[in-house]
Amino acid sequence: MRRTHVFLFALVGVISCTKLPANFKKCNRKDPKWKDCVKEAIDDALPQLTKSFDELNLPNFEPLWIPQVIIGGGGSVAVTQNYKNCKIFGLTKMKLDKAGFDFDNKTLEFAGTVPEYILKGEYTLDGKVLLLPVKGEGDTTATMKNVEFNCLMQYEEVKKKGKTHKVVNENWKLLFEDIEDTFLDAMTKILINILNHFFTASFKKCNRKDPKWKECFKEAAADALPQLSKSFDEVNLPSLEPLWIPQLTIVGGGSVAVTQNYKNCKIFGLSKMKLDKAEVDFDKKIFEFSGIVPEFILEGEYMLDGKVLLLPVQGVGNSTATMKNLSLGGSMKYEEVKKKGKTHMKFVSTKGLVKPSSIVFHFDNLFNGDKVLGDEINRVVNENWKLLYEDSEEAFAGATLKIITNVCNNVFAKISIEEAFD
CATH class of the missing domain: 3.15.10.30 (TULIP domain)
Structure with missing residues (x-):
């Protein structure tokens, strides 16, 4: 001084x-x-x-x-x-x-x-x-x-x-x-x-030319996740605790012959994900990640009209799905887009895995508030959660990975590869 x-x-x-x-x-x-x-x-x-x-x-x-x-x-x-x-x-x-x-x-x-x-x-x-x-x-x-x-x-x-x-x-x-x-x-x-x-604490920055780049990037991602309990509007990064989704549609099939429409959804638990892998391959233009979310909670306003296990299901109200030990992984392909002399990632396709070890569902106001019918459907759904999830897994996984893809695209539309990784 x-x-x-x-x-x-x-x-x-x-x-x-x-x-x-x-x-x-x-x-x-x-x-x-x-x-x-x-x-x-x-x-x-x-x-x-x-x-x-x-x-x-x-x-x-x-x-x-x-x-x-x-x-x-x-x-x-x-x-x-x-x-x-x-x-x-x-x-x-x-x-x-x-x-x-x-x-x-x-x-x-x-x-x-x-x-x-x-x-x-x-x-x-x-x-x-x-x-x-x-x-x-x-x-x-x-x-x-x-x-x-x-x-x-x-x-x-x-x-x-x-x-x-x-x-x-x-x-x-x-x-x-x-x-x-x-x-x-x-x-x-x-x-x-x-x-x-x-930057609640600080985001660790890694240089892709560093010989220990892969280890650094995984550590940086693991360090960053808990900080995402708040938003960083400056880099188009929303809060992940909860992550707000305006609308979500899951088209059913098999035993779940019902289209699930959700709005004003909140996802809790992503910031607590335990990463097993986080890598960027700049030659193949792929970002890969995998890990476990100990408790993944989806809350929202639902609208259902169809059949589950051949039983009629109809209702509009609030719902909660609580998934334990959700395995979440993805391989995200990106293209390079030039903006003002810098290179940005644009993720164009994603495939991956979204599989919980258990799920507990709860739908309020089924059948216009008929408690007997509503409780019975909630019981049947929870007793058969694994079968029901298998029949809607592809749709649910696709919707979840699309949400993650959108978050990444928002961030890298703002931040270039050079700014993030050099």
């Missing part, structure tokens, strides 16, 4: 001036104990800066108000950070180890620790971090513990009305300019906190 505490320079100047408030200790540089006096005077003055001293051009430092800071990004942080109405807390509580002038060399040197440095403000972000789009606005806070500082500052002497002035902060604007560098350092931590809003 190179220059956050440059206001000490101003304080040293203040304690040497002739028109001090009565409660500020004044030091004479001709005094043999000048150095000790300066440090004591600053220690005494710091707690008093919870209010401003306009006659000395000293603002209130608890908090210190910063109107606006704009930080242009670079490197892995290619994002413009715009902060306004910022407040810094904690400067008046710093513990000084050293503070003193060298009038011959025209320097001020000081060192010490701020026990708790807090920076609050309103942010706006627009750009990319680690090649992932980041955009948002809101309030943010950075709290730093035991911030150590050590600074050597060079000054020039300027003549005004026959007197010598050290070039320090004589107004708010200059004060801000002098603390700006370290303020930007603090903003880096604020940016990290903001990004935690977008």
Whole structure:
């Protein structure tokens, strides 16, 4: 934190001036104990800066108000950070180890620790971090513990009305300019906190040229899944907990001679999937994955009209299907699509496996709310779940894999191969 505490320079100047408030200790540089006096005077003055001293051009430092800071990004942080109405807390509580002038060399040197440095403000972000789009606005806070500082500052002497002035902060604007560098350092931590809003922890990034690419990618996918309990709109990635599906149709056959229409569906459990495999073959243009979802729950509003095990089934209402230890795997073929000089994946076909170890169904309001008939159908369906699933497995698997394909296409329409894997 190179220059956050440059206001000490101003304080040293203040304690040497002739028109001090009565409660500020004044030091004479001709005094043999000048150095000790300066440090004591600053220690005494710091707690008093919870209010401003306009006659000395000293603002209130608890908090210190910063109107606006704009930080242009670079490197892995290619994002413009715009902060306004910022407040810094904690400067008046710093513990000084050293503070003193060298009038011959025209320097001020000081060192010490701020026990708790807090920076609050309103942010706006627009750009990319680690090649992932980041955009948002809101309030943010950075709290730093035991911030150590050590600074050597060079000054020039300027003549005004026959007197010598050290070039320090004589107004708010200059004060801000002098603390700006370290303020930007603090903003880096604020940016990290903001990004935690977008990337709950962080998505691990893998380079496909790395010899350990396959291991890295599987670890990255496994690390990312639990974070998908929230959405990342910036990369077109919805929340998987639950994953909302506006409409789902499963066409039956065999013993399930009924078309199942669902709307406003919610799928729970995908973020808890235990991955066994996750690979991308860039030569064959295939993404393959497999794993187990311990508990896969599908909730939605259903409409049924047909027959199950030759029994008439008709109803409209809410339904739940709870599947245990769902084996889920897929082989997804993609094409490469060029956009603005970059290569994007477009998944065009998917085949795979979706097989549970058990299923429990529940349909409300069957037969217009006839409880006897409704309970009987729910009982029969659950006792024969395996047979019923086998007859509708292909349709259900196709619908499930299509949902996953759509999610992947949404993401890679936004993120290029180069951004994701280089």
